[in-house]
Amino acid sequence: MTHLLEKETPFMFSKDCIDAFKTLKKKLTEASILVVPDWNLPFELMCDASDFAIGEVLGQHHLSRLENPHKDVFENKDINENFPLETLGKISSGSTPWVADFANFHAGNFIVKGMSSQQKKKFFKNVKHYFWDDPYLFQICADQII
Numbered sequence: 001m002t003h004l005l006e007k008e009t010p011f012m013f014s015k016d017c018i019d020a021f022k023t024l025k026k027k028l029t030e031a032s033i034l035v036v037p038d039w040n041l042p043f044e045l046m047c048d049a050s051d052f053a054i055g056e057v058l059g060q061h062h063l064s065r066l067e068n069p070h071k072d073v074f075e076n077k078d079i080n081e082n083f084p085l086e087t088l089g090k091i092s093s094g095s096t097p098w099v100a101d102f103a104n105f106h107a108g109n110f111i112v113k114g115m116s117s118q119q120k121k122k123f124f125k126n127v128k129h130y131f132w133d134d135p136y137l138f139q140i141c142a143d144q145i146i
Contacts (some may be wrong), residue, residue, distance in 0.1 A: 101123065
């Protein structure tokens with residue numbers, strides 16, 4: 001059937017195309033693509049909040065019953081609850097998040113004590129980058145040109 005998608009090909013829906021279409025229709029309608037949840041079982045919310053992404057998955061334990069294509073029965077599979085590549089539980093850390101310093105500065109002009117002059121320059125540059133609230137729409141450069 002994919003040859004029908006080619007450019008400047010005459011549309012000839014042959015017997016092979018009909019068989020391929022029926023096979024595709026059967027696979028898409030008979031397979032358990034979407035499983036209706038069992039409302040009697042509790043739902044489980046699994047979260048991942050790493051440094052680069054945040055994600056959630058809502059699932060149930062009965063979804064672990066996978067169909068074996070070689071048998072007409074469902075076989076029980078144990079759920080692997082080990083997450084070696086995920087950073088679950090790493091949300092709390094001993095250091096304060098970098099956003100807290102910005103929020104403290106904007107709320108009460110409070111700057112963290114013990115910063116060097118270079119750290120203060122970088123801090124104010126980052127504050128201006130993330131929270132741009134200048135009352136004008138231009139910036140004066142070092143040579144006083146707008």
